[in-house]
Amino acid sequence: MIDTIFHVVLVLAMPPLLLGVIGKTKAAFAGRVGAPFLQPYYDMGRLMKKGIVLSDSTTWIFSAGPVVTLAATLFAALLVPLGKHPAPISFEGDMILFAYLFALGRFFTTTAALDTASSFEGMGAAREVSFSCLAEPTLFFALITLTRLSGTMSLTPMLQHVTLPVWMGTGASLILLLAGLFVVLLAENCRIPFDDPNTHLELTMIHEVMVLDHSGPYFCCVLYGAALKLYLLGALFVNIALPFASGNAYVDWVVFAAGMLLLAVAIGVVESVMARLRLIRVPQLLVAALILTAFSLVLVVR
Amino acid sequence: MLFFDMMRDPASLVLCAIALAGCSGLPGLVLRDGTLGQRLASVAALASSLLALPSLLYLLLGGGEASFLLNWNLPFGPCQVALDPLSLFFLIPIFLVFPAGSLYALGYWPAASHSSQRSVTFFYGLLACAMALVVVSRNGALFMMAWETMALSGYFLLVAEHREGEVRGAGTVYLVASHLGGAALLVLFASLFMITGGFGFPAAGSLAVGAGLAATLFWLALAGFGSKAGLMPLHLWLPSAHANAPSHVSALLSGVMLKIGVYGILRVISFFPERPLWWGGVLTGAGLASAVLGICVASAQKDIKRLLAYSSIENLGIICAGIGMFLLGQGSGNDRLAFLGLAGALFHVLNHVVFKPLLFFCAGSVMHAAGTRDLDRMGGLARRLPFTAFFTLCGAVAICGLPPFNGFASEMLLYLGFFGEARAGQPFVALGAPVLALVGGVAVISFVKLYGIAFLGEPRTAEAAGAHEAAGTMLAPIALLACLALTGGLFPQLFLALVQPAIRGLAPDLAPAAVLPIAPVWFAVAGGSVICMAAILFLFLRAKTSGGAASAPTWGCGYLCPSPRIQYTGSSFGAFFSSLSGPLIRTRISVGQVAGLTPAAVRLSYHPEETLLHRVVLPVLSVAGTVCAFVRRLQHGEVQIYILYIFVTLMLLLLWVH
Numbered sequence: 001m002i003d004t005i006f007h008v009v010l011v012l013a014m015p016p017l018l019l020g021v022i023g024k025t026k027a028a029f030a031g032r033v034g035a036p037f038l039q040p041y042y043d044m045g046r047l048m049k050k051g052i053v054l055s056d057s058t059t060w061i062f063s064a065g066p067v068v069t070l071a072a073t074l075f076a077a078l079l080v081p082l083g084k085h086p087a088p089i090s091f092e093g094d095m096i097l098f099a100y101l102f103a104l105g106r107f108f109t110t111t112a113a114l115d116t117a118s119s120f121e122g123m124g125a126a127r128e129v130s131f132s133c134l135a136e137p138t139l140f141f142a143l144i145t146l147t148r149l150s151g152t153m154s155l156t157p158m159l160q161h162v163t164l165p166v167w168m169g170t171g172a173s174l175i176l177l178l179a180g181l182f183v184v185l186l187a188e189n190c191r192i193p194f195d196d197p198n199t200h201l202e203l204t205m206i207h208e209v210m211v212l213d214h215s216g217p218y219f220c221c222v223l224y225g226a227a228l229k230l231y232l233l234g235a236l237f238v239n240i241a242l243p244f245a246s247g248n249a250y251v252d253w254v255v256f257a258a259g260m261l262l263l264a265v266a267i268g269v270v271e272s273v274m275a276r277l278r279l280i281r282v283p284q285l286l287v288a289a290l291i292l293t294a295f296s297l298v299l300v301v302r
Numbered sequence: 303m304l305f306f307d308m309m310r311d312p313a314s315l316v317l318c319a320i321a322l323a324g325c326s327g328l329p330g331l332v333l334r335d336g337t338l339g340q341r342l343a344s345v346a347a348l349a350s351s352l353l354a355l356p357s358l359l360y361l362l363l364g365g366g367e368a369s370f371l372l373n374w375n376l377p378f379g380p381c382q383v384a385l386d387p388l389s390l391f392f393l394i395p396i397f398l399v400f401p402a403g404s405l406y407a408l409g410y411w412p413a414a415s416h417s418s419q420r421s422v423t424f425f426y427g428l429l430a431c432a433m434a435l436v437v438v439s440r441n442g443a444l445f446m447m448a449w450e451t452m453a454l455s456g457y458f459l460l461v462a463e464h465r466e467g468e469v470r471g472a473g474t475v476y477l478v479a480s481h482l483g484g485a486a487l488l489v490l491f492a493s494l495f496m497i498t499g500g501f502g503f504p505a506a507g508s509l510a511v512g513a514g515l516a517a518t519l520f521w522l523a524l525a526g527f528g529s530k531a532g533l534m535p536l537h538l539w540l541p542s543a544h545a546n547a548p549s550h551v552s553a554l555l556s557g558v559m560l561k562i563g564v565y566g567i568l569r570v571i572s573f574f575p576e577r578p579l580w581w582g583g584v585l586t587g588a589g590l591a592s593a594v595l596g597i598c599v600a601s602a603q604k605d606i607k608r609l610l611a612y613s614s615i616e617n618l619g620i621i622c623a624g625i626g627m628f629l630l631g632q633g634s635g636n637d638r639l640a641f642l643g644l645a646g647a648l649f650h651v652l653n654h655v656v657f658k659p660l661l662f663f664c665a666g667s668v669m670h671a672a673g674t675r676d677l678d679r680m681g682g683l684a685r686r687l688p689f690t691a692f693f694t695l696c697g698a699v700a701i702c703g704l705p706p707f708n709g710f711a712s713e714m715l716l717y718l719g720f721f722g723e724a725r726a727g728q729p730f731v732a733l734g735a736p737v738l739a740l741v742g743g744v745a746v747i748s749f750v751k752l753y754g755i756a757f758l759g760e761p762r763t764a765e766a767a768g769a770h771e772a773a774g775t776m777l778a779p780i781a782l783l784a785c786l787a788l789t790g791g792l793f794p795q796l797f798l799a800l801v802q803p804a805i806r807g808l809a810p811d812l813a814p815a816a817v818l819p820i821a822p823v824w825f826a827v828a829g830g831s832v833i834c835m836a837a838i839l840f841l842f843l844r845a846k847t848s849g850g851a852a853s854a855p856t857w858g859c860g861y862l863c864p865s866p867r868i869q870y871t872g873s874s875f876g877a878f879f880s881s882l883s884g885p886l887i888r889t890r891i892s893v894g895q896v897a898g899l900t901p902a903a904v905r906l907s908y909h910p911e912e913t914l915l916h917r918v919v920l921p922v923l924s925v926a927g928t929v930c931a932f933v934r935r936l937q938h939g940e941v942q943i944y945i946l947y948i949f950v951t952l953m954l955l956l957l958w959v960h
Contacts, residue, residue: 048846050850051847051849051850051851051852052847052850052851052852053851053852053853053854054851054852054853054854055853055854055855055856055857056853056854056855056856057682057759057760057855057856058856059684059685059691059758061684061695061758063840063843063844064836064840067836067839067840067843068832068836070835070836070839071832071833071835071836071839072705072832072836074835075828075831075832075835089824089827091820091821091824092718092819092820093714093717093718093721093819093820094824096714096717096718096721097705097714097824097828099739100703100704100705100710100742101705101828101832103702103704103742103743103746104699104704104705104832106746107698107699107702107704107746107749107750110746110750110754111695111750111753111754111758113754114750114753114754114755114758114759114870114875115684115754115758115759116759116856116857117681117682117758117759117760117856117864117866117869118856118857118858118864118869119868119869119870120859121870122754122759122869122870122874122875123870125750125754125870125875126747126870126874126875126876126877126878126879127878129743129746129747129750129879130747130878130879130882132743132746133740133742133743133744133746133747133879134743134882136739136740136742136743137736137737137739137740137743138736139739140735140736140738140739141736143721143735144721144724144729144732144733144735144736145724147721147724147725147732148724148725148729148732151725153718153721153722153819212857213856213857216847216850217843217846217847218843218847221839221843283882290736297729301728301729
């Protein structure tokens with residue numbers, strides 16, 4: 001019970017902090033002081049108080065987009081274990097539901113973008129759906145490898161199976177798998193090198209351009225949903241990358257939270273040292289990630 | 303007394319319903335008032351469904367079977383007609399979609415504005431009746447007669463608007479493909495006659511023949527039934543046929559007739575006691591290839607019904623892959639894989655029967671309203687057709703296999719089957735999971751495009767701007783199917799209850815393994831929570847912003863006079879993915895030359911191509927036509943000479959036999 005409460009609190013409260021850490025890391029690389037760590041929380045709080053502007057072209061789909069996406073992501077948050085603690089909901093095949101809930105969110109985000117009749121948002125929607133259908137098989141290859149290693153088909157036992165002895169035995173495969181997952185993490189959350197959330201040129205953006213017309217509380221939902229998605233895919237990554245268990249439940253929570261913050265720093269570093277890829281290079285990198293995870297499967301089969 | 307006894311027997315009720323469906327269009331042929339005839343036909347269709355569906359469910363759930371013997375003195379022997387679980391299962395789609403389509407036709411193809419209404423109504427009933435006869439017949443000759451009636455009534459329905467050249471072309475391709483498939487089946491049943499000595503179907507698992515002969519029969523069945531089911535590369539007839547038929551006909555063709563091909567494959571497989579492992583490999587491979595290619599080509603289409611037709615190829619591919627998994631599982635003694643494959647396949651059959659007619663009906667309403675099939679000329683219909691828009695959204699989410707709708711539940715079973723194989727020594731079968739994930743991803747592209755471009759944004763033409771909501775008789779069947787799609791997604795156990803008897807019928811030894819690895823309650827929990835959370839958030843945000851919502855034009859990035867024509871079109875939405883998938887999807891883009899300092903208006907047009915049909919099959923056929931031109935002299939249209947041909951052929955056959 002106490003674990004479930006911890007899980008819910010952490011998953012609801014922590015995601016915007018990752019954005020703050022990423023921002024601070026990028027500022028440090030650029031030699032700036034940067035916004036405070038808690039800046040995303042202030043932003044979201046301010047957005048909740050604002051009114052909204054609705055485009056004349058839109059229908060109820062436009063408001064349903066952020067709402068359904070956030071609802072699907074919130075349910076997905078109950079399926080991922082955080083660190084060594086089991087997820088509140090776990091059943092055979094939950095990893096497929098996990099992947100498909102993100103797809104449901106994507107369906108509604110992109111239809112909401114098309115609802116505005118803006119050519120830029122249509123462009124962003126076309127890119128989003130095309131890139132993610134290349135990212136999805138990578139995730140499934142990674143899940144097949146994990147299923148083979150752990151012998152189970154549920155996220156909690158699958159991820160908790162990855163311990164130090166397993167790393168000793170199949171380290172090479174797990175490193176390839178992590179590399180593939182990291183690429184998926186960056187692509188699905190529209191981070192550099194796939195997409196630049198800070199650019200001011202609508203033509204080059206993917207996720208940000210789809211949400212150009214959202215404002216006020218709805219935009220807050222979009223931002224929070226995006227942060228939560230980053231957090232969940234990040235948790236998947238950190239669970240495999242940090243195979244340590246201290247034995248003490250509270251220490252495990254701290255280890256996990258520290259791992260998530262480290263991941264945020266890593267994303268910040270990647271965003272600082274890399275430039276955005278040209279759009280036609282993006283599929284190549286995604287296919288490379290797919291092949292990496294396919295190799296990780298080959299290595300565990302042998 | 304006899305009559306009442308018969309009425310108490312559900313099996314005879316089903317046969318009565320089949321006959322009633324076949325006769326539903328007859329009054330319309332003789333009545334002078336076309337509208338009355340059409341209404342009578344719809345009433346007959348609803349009545350046949352009310353007779354059949356409860357009896358079917360009673361027999362299927364109660365484990366009842368029935369068989370009737372027609373002892374006539376025709377040369378091919380007594381005709382057996384039987385209702386076993388497999389037949390009962392495949393009768394459900396017919397009696398679900400047929401009445402829905404008849405009801406829909408009242409508003410969509412009214413007698414007042416369509417002169418072809420009489421023939422369409424008549425052949426609609428005949429098609430349903432012929433399909434039902436195909437499913438219940440247990441005699442090769444009767445089967446072929448029903449099959450031929452089905453193919454021909456499909457043809458007459460398809461060419462309802464035969465004054466358009468495109469429709470006639472589609473009809474000819476359909477007729478040729480259908481008869482090539484029929485020829486394979488003729489050889490199949492002739493071979494069965496040689497083996498068993500009669501036209502009656504061999505009992506399940508009783509056909510013990512050598513490996514070579516079994517392989518021949520398998521390939522014949524795959525060619526004949528696979529072409530009806532639209533498996534690639536035998537799908538050539540399917541896209542243009544489904545695009546050019548009236549929408550309620552497309553719904554019946556796509557929702558039900560393709561499944562008859564699946565039924566045929568399953569029926570032939572059930573004859574054999576031993577099913578080699580490679581059959582499963584062939585079916586899984588062909589199914590997954592059809593699924594990927596079908597949906598990739600669908601994503602490039604700009605014709606709303608052609609997009610749906612290609613997505614049928616994808617869905618039938620998924621079903622076929624499930625059957626392949628069943629055979630692989632049986633061949634390797636892996637009951638778990640066999641059960642999940644077959645359950646997933648049959649469950650997906652039911653799901654496709656629900657959401658594909660739903661989408662074809664919606665496409666019909668859209669065409670009715672906007673006057674075109676071209677997605678690039680629609681837009682903004684969600685404001686004008688709010689109910690159709692809502693139900694299309696349900697159908698689109700369901701067909702992408704997304705929770706909380708039914709497509710997710712059946713794909714989940716297939717995923718579980720694939721993932722289970724990851725633990726096997728050689729996890730080749732597990733590679734199906736990423737392929738299915740890719741298919742799901744591309745399906746999202748196709749259906750976001752279909753929904754977003756047709757219904758959202760601003761209308762691109764004046765016709766789209768003046769569109770109106772469909773009539774109540776058109777919306778009612780759509781709403782029913784949408785409810786079924788949601789029910790199947792939240793409570794898959796209801797659909798699985800129908801699937802279980804069919805599995806027991808096909809593979810009695812699977813019973814001990816027939817437990818789902820996932821408790822069905824999780825579908826209700828996941829779907830229900832997502833729906834509830836979304837509803838609460840929606841109401842909360844609506845209340846929070848109720849006072850301060852300002853209205854303004856869409857942000858045009860500083861451009862002040864946007865027009866609907868600058869919106870992203872269906873072609874441009876799909877073009878990005880087609881550019882990635884290269885040779886899989888061929889599109890032809892023709893652009894005029896832009897010349898001079900003040901260029902004149904230039905046209906750009908975008909056409910997705912049917913590579914196989916236009917680059918390979920039609921050129922080969924035209925060469926064959928030139929080479930065999932002399933044979934055409936036999937074909938001159940003089941009936942008395944044709945009768946002479948028949949007589950001479952019979953004489954030669956008699957001489958050959960003696």
